[in-house]
Amino acid sequence: MTASNLMGRGLFGSVEAARTLALERLVYGLLAFDLLVEMAPHGSRYGVGGMNVAHFGWLDALQPLPTGATYLAVVFASAVLSMGLALGLPRGHGGALSRWALFALYTYAWAMSQLDSYQHHVFLSIVLFALALTERGAGPSGDGGAPRGPIWVCAWSYQMLMASIAIVYGYTGLSKMEEPWRMGDVLIRINASDGRLEPFREFALSAGLGEETFWWIGGHLVVAAQWVIALAYLAVFFDPQRQRRATRLLALAGLLTALGFHLGAEYLELRIGWFSVYMILLALISLGPGAPWRLAVSKAQTLAQRVARATDGAGTAPTVVALLALGAAALASASLVSLPAAVAIGAVALCLAAAPWVFEASGGERLRVAATALVVLVLVTVSLTQGRIHYDYFRFLGGDLTRRGDPVAALEAYGIANTWAPESEDRRAKAAKVRRSLPRSMR
Amino acid sequence: VLALASVALLVQLLVPMTYYVGEASADERFAWRMFSSRRAETCTVDAWETRSEAGEGKTSRLRLSALIHRAWIHGLSRRRPAIVARYFQWRCESEAVTSLRLVRHCRSATGEALPDDAIEHRCLGRP
Numbered sequence: 001m002t003a004s005n006l007m008g009r010g011l012f013g014s015v016e017a018a019r020t021l022a023l024e025r026l027v028y029g030l031l032a033f034d035l036l037v038e039m040a041p042h043g044s045r046y047g048v049g050g051m052n053v054a055h056f057g058w059l060d061a062l063q064p065l066p067t068g069a070t071y072l073a074v075v076f077a078s079a080v081l082s083m084g085l086a087l088g089l090p091r092g093h094g095g096a097l098s099r100w101a102l103f104a105l106y107t108y109a110w111a112m113s114q115l116d117s118y119q120h121h122v123f124l125s126i127v128l129f130a131l132a133l134t135e136r137g138a139g140p141s142g143d144g145g146a147p148r149g150p151i152w153v154c155a156w157s158y159q160m161l162m163a164s165i166a167i168v169y170g171y172t173g174l175s176k177m178e179e180p181w182r183m184g185d186v187l188i189r190i191n192a193s194d195g196r197l198e199p200f201r202e203f204a205l206s207a208g209l210g211e212e213t214f215w216w217i218g219g220h221l222v223v224a225a226q227w228v229i230a231l232a233y234l235a236v237f238f239d240p241q242r243q244r245r246a247t248r249l250l251a252l253a254g255l256l257t258a259l260g261f262h263l264g265a266e267y268l269e270l271r272i273g274w275f276s277v278y279m280i281l282l283a284l285i286s287l288g289p290g291a292p293w294r295l296a297v298s299k300a301q302t303l304a305q306r307v308a309r310a311t312d313g314a315g316t317a318p319t320v321v322a323l324l325a326l327g328a329a330a331l332a333s334a335s336l337v338s339l340p341a342a343v344a345i346g347a348v349a350l351c352l353a354a355a356p357w358v359f360e361a362s363g364g365e366r367l368r369v370a371a372t373a374l375v376v377l378v379l380v381t382v383s384l385t386q387g388r389i390h391y392d393y394f395r396f397l398g399g400d401l402t403r404r405g406d407p408v409a410a411l412e413a414y415g416i417a418n419t420w421a422p423e424s425e426d427r428r429a430k431a432a433k434v435r436r437s438l439p440r441s442m443r
Numbered sequence: 444v445l446a447l448a449s450v451a452l453l454v455q456l457l458v459p460m461t462y463y464v465g466e467a468s469a470d471e472r473f474a475w476r477m478f479s480s481r482r483a484e485t486c487t488v489d490a491w492e493t494r495s496e497a498g499e500g501k502t503s504r505l506r507l508s509a510l511i512h513r514a515w516i517h518g519l520s521r522r523r524p525a526i527v528a529r530y531f532q533w534r535c536e537s538e539a540v541t542s543l544r545l546v547r548h549c550r551s552a553t554g555e556a557l558p559d560d561a562i563e564h565r566c567l568g569r570p
Contacts, residue, residue: 007449011444048511049511049512051512051533053525057525114526117472119473156444160451164451167455172476175476180553188552189485189552190483403509403513
């Protein structure tokens with residue numbers, strides 16, 4: 001069999017529709033909150049001191065110096081699009097446009113500056129690229145299948161993603177073959193920060209295992225885990241229907257290993273954002289059993305069909321009301337969110353609601369899209385105002401301004417941070433310290 | 444479709460490979476080397492700058508945190524090539540600056556001190 005045949009067999013093999021649907025919706029949903037909770041608070045570091053290095057030299061030549069507002073505008077626009085896509089918005093031709101726009105915006109969000117050097121953001125761009133390539137039929141408009149039996153579709157972009165994930169784990173395994181990992185030195189270093197591995201080490205020592213052997217085993221287990229997971233993804237790439245027993249066994253081993261490895265990473269508090277959550281989600285959908293996803297997709301589609309039936313005969317008035325509510329919500333969002341570029345949230349939600357007019361959708365579709373855009377806008381605004389996003393943004397800004405010798409601006413930033421502070425913490429002590437550093441006349 | 448997917452996957456295979464065949468071992472961005480042995484090193488960086496004042500060169504230590512965001516300082520301490528190059532270019536924009544020096548102090552994953560390494564840079568066209 002030639003390489004081309006082998007590749008074609010993997011790419012065009014039959015995949016359970018429910019897996020592709022669940023993966024698309026859940027990844028988009030998770031990404032929307034990830035953008036708001038994990039990325040937005042770091043907006044204040046952009047443009048500081050007038051220095052920037054993009055991830056690609058040509059981007060440095062093209063773009064002006066990114067500022068906090070530039071970064072947040074891109075993050076907010078991505079979050080609204082991502083949440084919209086998670087909720088099935090917009091439908092029709094606007095769907096493809098939105099998926100590509102999200103891929104481009106998200107990629108630009110990390111590529112604009114090496115201030116964001118999380119490798120999993122690069123990985124997520126690969127995921128979004130695969131999702132943007134998803135054709136209708138294998139995408140959200142397709143039939144996920146009744147809970148009792150799978151429906152098989154050709155979903156080559158989903159299959160391409162399986163191969164991409166295998167490549168990522170393969171290279172991660174390769175990088176961990178180096179001596180400091182195999183000998184456990186890196187684990188010792190990770191453990192040195194807060195001793196999360198101490199209970200396991202003590203147990204191993206009490207069981208008669210030597211110190212060096214414990215770290216050696218730990219290092220080798222981590223390396224082995226990468227290879228097992230990579231092989232599992234390769235197995236489901238080449239045999240997506242899992243007809244071979246070996247594929248089913250490898251997928252199960254891969255799932256359990258991925259769960260163990262990524263939950264372990266979370267236990268160690270490695271500060272890798274939501275990377276573990278994504279990888280656990282991808283493993284559950286791609287390597288785990290299909291039945292739970294068939295059930296979930298079936299329930300979601302039943303609900304969507306009910307909504308469609310209820311709104312299909314609606315006249316123009318409900319749509320006008322929904323659009324007016326959306327406009328009011330956009331204004332309220334811009335006023336409630338006290339971060340730079342907050343206006344982008346409402347603007348993108350309005351663009352989503354306008355898509356059915358551009359693509360000449362039916363009246364019922366226009367109402368559903370306007371109502372969903374309203375839900376998206378409310379969810380994004382609530383996420384930004386109810387958590388610690390404002391607090392983190394302004395305390396990071398205050399810290400940086402203090403270090404750069406601008407105590408007046410730092411005090412202002414700390415003051416805003418304190419108004420958004422969660423119950424258990426604030427920056428009052430830091431603000432007081434900065435105030436003491438000011439000349440008496442300025443305090 | 445087959446050609447598009449093959450090219451996409453080939454790129455994903457080749458880009459990380461460039462790390463292993465290239466010389467810029469400090470640049471792990473696209474190599475899927477999360478928590479690599481290099482990343483496990485703990486490094487700090489000191490910055491020195493020589494300025495020409497009244498015809499004489501005066502060298503002083505810079506407080507980097509007062510100049511740039513600490514994420515850039517972290518990048519300098521990791522000797523990330525593009526960040527180091529941009530930092531030198533940025534400082535050389537000041538006409539008085541003639542040369543720059545970064546000195547990194549690192550410890551291995553196990554905490555042993557590694558030899559210091561210094562990166563020197565002379566601003567183009569300055570004495």
